Amino acid sequence: MITRDEIREISEIYSPEGCALTFYYQPALPLDKSHRHEAILVKDLVRSALAESEKHGRNDCARQDLERILGMADQFQGNSRQAKAIFACYHRGIWREYDLPPMLTRTQLVVNSRFHLKPLAPLLEAKPRVLVAAIDRTKARIFELADEKIVEKQDFFTGLPRKGKSDGFAGYDGGHAERRELNDAMAHFKTVADFLLAYTQRSGIERVAIGCRDEIWSEIKPNLHKYTLDRLVGHFRVDAKVVLPAEVKEKVDYLLAEDDGRKKLDLLREVIGEAGRNGRGALGLRRVLRSLEMGEVQTLLLEDKFAAPGVQCTNCNHIDINMSHSCGVCGNPTIAIEDVADPLLARAMAAGIDLHYLPANGELDRVGRIAALLRFRADQNTSMKLAV
Numbered sequence: 610m611i612t613r614d615e616i617r618e619i620s621e622i623y624s625p626e627g628c629a630l631t632f633y634y635q636p637a638l639p640l641d642k643s644h645r646h647e648a649i650l651v652k653d654l655v656r657s658a659l660a661e662s663e664k665h666g667r668n669d670c671a672r673q674d675l676e677r678i679l680g681m682a683d684q685f686q687g688n689s690r691q692a693k694a695i696f697a698c699y700h701r702g703i704w705r706e707y708d709l710p711p712m713l714t715r716t717q718l719v720v721n722s723r724f725h726l727k728p729l730a731p732l733l734e735a736k737p738r739v740l741v742a743a744i745d746r747t748k749a750r751i752f753e754l755a756d757e758k759i760v761e762k763q764d765f766f767t768g769l770p771r772k773g774k775s776d777g778f779a780g781y782d783g784g785h786a787e788r789r790e791l792n793d794a795m796a797h798f799k800t801v802a803d804f805l806l807a808y809t810q811r812s813g814i815e816r817v818a819i820g821c822r823d824e825i826w827s828e829i830k831p832n833l834h835k836y837t838l839d840r841l842v843g844h845f846r847v848d849a850k851v852v853l854p855a856e857v858k859e860k861v862d863y864l865l866a867e868d869d870g871r872k873k874l875d876l877l878r879e880v881i882g883e884a885g886r887n888g889r890g891a892l893g894l895r896r897v898l899r900s901l902e903m904g905e906v907q908t909l910l911l912e913d914k915f916a917a918p919g920v921q922c923t924n925c926n927h928i929d930i931n932m933s934h935s936c937g938v939c940g941n942p943t944i945a946i947e948d949v950a951d952p953l954l955a956r957a958m959a960a961g962i963d964l965h966y967l968p969a970n971g972e973l974d975r976v977g978r979i980a981a982l983l984r985f986r987a988d989q990n991t992s993m994k995l996a997v
């Protein structure tokens with residue numbers, strides 16, 4: 610994984626000759642078994658960048674780095690479920706390679722004067738740890754999903770926890786000896802519900818998901834404790850006896866994405882509402898940039914297709930969308946930036962701002978594909994305003 614500090618450091622590297630190479634590799638979805646295409650895609654991207662350098666003299670200084678990636682292309686032939694990022698600038702002796710969770714939007718290659726950081730945005734959002742139970746009338750299997758990995762932790766048969774799994778939940782003994790003789794489904798559901806409660810409380814897991822056949826969800830749900838229900842991300846259809854961990858992960862990822870989408874939409878509407886009443890909302894690049902430089906931003910919302918050219922001051926790092934050669938703040942020379950999203954993300958990370966990345970979204974599109982929820986307004990006494 611790549612740290613926020615590393616991203617900030619990478620964002621500061623500038624190649625006036627335009628030799629900064631950024632490469633992102635995103636493996637194909639698990640369902641798509643055509644891994645051969647992955648290596649072919651990488652080779653095509655590199656070859657067209659190399660052809661570009663021969664035709665127009667562009668990318669020439671990135672030739673060594675491009676050839677190095679071409680040499681690696683066969684590694685991408687499906688033997689890894691990891692995504693990858695490479696930041697390279699041959700003349701500056703820079704080659705940084707990171708394994709990432711497979712959450713990038715696509716494989717891409719860019720040669721430019723700055724490293725391209727926006728594709729990292731989806732990774733910078735914290736994903737919750739999820740406890741998952743796949744349940745049927747006699748069996749239950751418990752999984753934990755964290756950092757893009759799913760691990761089966763425990764299983765139950767008619768309410769009895771099976772001991773001896775090496776990665777079982779340490780110290781949990783079931784504690785329900787009196788129930789061990791009851792093997793009806795209700796007692797089984799109750800035992801599993803108690804286990805889910807104990808596990809989430811002890812481990813501090815943030816979310817819970819339940820997989821079961823549709824017809825028994827109405828029997829399981831009343832057994833779940835309020836603490837568990839408060840953390841429930843949803844339920845999904847599954848056959849607990851035969852389901853594979855990877856399938857469970859896929860279903861839970863889908864539930865999480867839906868839940869995440871709803872939350873982001875709520876947040877976006879809150880920001881739009883706040884901006885509409887001249888409150889703690891900033892819409893559009895110009896307004897967001899100003900709020901960022903004033904230290905007002907609490908949460909940044911960035912749409913997938915957001916991109917805008919601009920300039921950045923070589924002295925004070927002020928970012929401006931007026932393409933002026935001198936800084937509007939301190940008067941020093943500026944340099945052109947292909948996409949202000951890159952320095953903007955780096956700055957947001959350095960300031961510890963929450964980042965939310967939205968796939969294509971009509972509402973955010975209409976306000977300029979970028980928006981921010983503010984913690985205060987420097988030009989208003991917001992705390993007074995909120996208190997009223």
Ligand SMILES: [Zn+2]
Binds near residue numbers: 923924925938940
């Ligand atoms: Zn300046």
